[in-house]
Amino acid sequence: MAHGDLVGLKDWVGAEVVQRVVLGSVAAVDPDFEAGLRSIGPLIVIGGSSASPLRNAYDTPLTLGVDRLANVVGAQLLFPGRAVIVIDLGSCITYDVLDSEGVYRGGIIAPGMRMRARAMNAYSARLPLVEPMTEVPLVGRSTHESLASGVFHGIRSELRALIEDLRHEMPGAAVVLTGGDALRFARALKSGIFADPLLTLNGLHALLLHQRSLATGPASAPGLGAGDGSVRG
Numbered sequence: 001m002a003h004g005d006l007v008g009l010k011d012w013v014g015a016e017v018v019q020r021v022v023l024g025s026v027a028a029v030d031p032d033f034e035a036g037l038r039s040i041g042p043l044i045v046i047g048g049s050s051a052s053p054l055r056n057a058y059d060t061p062l063t064l065g066v067d068r069l070a071n072v073v074g075a076q077l078l079f080p081g082r083a084v085i086v087i088d089l090g091s092c093i094t095y096d097v098l099d100s101e102g103v104y105r106g107g108i109i110a111p112g113m114r115m116r117a118r119a120m121n122a123y124s125a126r127l128p129l130v131e132p133m134t135e136v137p138l139v140g141r142s143t144h145e146s147l148a149s150g151v152f153h154g155i156r157s158e159l160r161a162l163i164e165d166l167r168h169e170m171p172g173a174a175v176v177l178t179g180g181d182a183l184r185f186a187r188a189l190k191s192g193i194f195a196d197p198l199l200t201l202n203g204l205h206a207l208l209l210h211q212r213s214l215a216t217g218p219a220s221a222p223g224l225g226a227g228d229g230s231v232r233g
Contacts, residue, residue, distance in 0.1 A: 006036040013040060022046055022208040024066035046070075046207050053210050055103045065094075067200055068107065072098045073210075074203030075176050078196065083173035085166050086199070087159065089181035091115060095162060099170060108162065113181055116151045132181070156188050163189075 018041030023034065029045075037043050048064030052073055058064050067088065075084040075098060086096045089112060096107035111119065113132050121129040130147045138153055140146030167173050177186050178199035186195035196202075 006033065009036075010040060017041075020044060020208060020212070022204050024070060024204050024207075026065045026067055044208055044211055046204065046211070050207060051210060051214060052207055053102070054098065055101075057103050058106050066204075068094055068096050069104075070200045070203030070207060071178060072096050072104050072203070073206045074178075074196070074199040074201075075174075076102060077202060077206060078176060078194070078199075079174045083170040085163060085170070085173050085175045087163075087175065087177045087179075087182075088200070089113075089155075089177060089179040089185060093155065093158075093179075095166070097166060097170070097173075110158065113151050113155060116154070117147065120147060120150075132184075152188075156185060159185060159189060160191075163191075163193075 021037050021041045021043045022045075023029065023037060023043060024046045034043070034045075046066055046069075048066045048069045049061040050066070050069070052069060054069075054073060054076065056064075068086075071086045071088055071094075072084070075086045078084070081100060083100045084098045086094075086098070086107075088094045088096075091112050092115065093110045093112050094107055095110075097105040099105055117130050117132075120127050127147060128144060130144055130151070132152070133145075133148045136148050136152040137145055138149060140149045163175055167175075174194065175192075176194040176196055176199060177183075178196050182195040182197060186193045
């Protein structure tokens with residue numbers, strides 16, 4: 001289903017009675033799209049500063065992306081009572097840290113694969129734009145392979161180094177990857193890393209339940225184990 005496809009969404013919902021619709025976006029939402037969601041069911045809009053089951057130690061909560069908040073909330077469901085490092089590999093790569101006491105400590109933001117490739121193309125005279133490759137040699141034998149290697153293996157090395165540094169500060173922390181490139185890098189790291197492509201959605205669902213509990217009383221959160229919808233690298 002394409003982004004913003006209300007017709008496809010309504011066809012998918014069909015005759016089901018929708019109890020709640022949750023909307024979380026890091027970009028400005030088209031008012032017509034928001035109105036369309038409200039026509040499907042009662043809409044709750046969640047942002048990065050919304051109330052959550054976590055304690056938030058971020059200095060600027062109003063600038064926190066809702067995806068980052070949802071990721072750490074989803075990670076807490078997977079690893080209750082444990083420190084977690086959540087890495088979302090999308091347009092940007094975000095590293096978010098939740099300690100064992102359930103406190104969100106903040107994180108790191110770095111450019112993602114396509115952003116790095118586009119930057120090398122845009123800020124050079126002759127370097128071509130490369131798309132992510134399935135198999136990337138460490139030593140490229142062409143300009144195209146060399147660029148692809150720099151993007152892929154640069155991120156792989158960055159992931160390893162930052163995971164090591166963060167685990168030094170939080171020994172025993174679990175690591176979970178999500179986002180479009182999560183499976184690719186979970187396999188490349190091969191070090192007990194979990195990949196969960198549904199982490200953000202599960203986190204949004206948990207935030208929805210939390211919002212409802214604030215209005216109506218405690219609601220039970222969904223029970224998710226480390227094996228539910230996740231892949232271990």
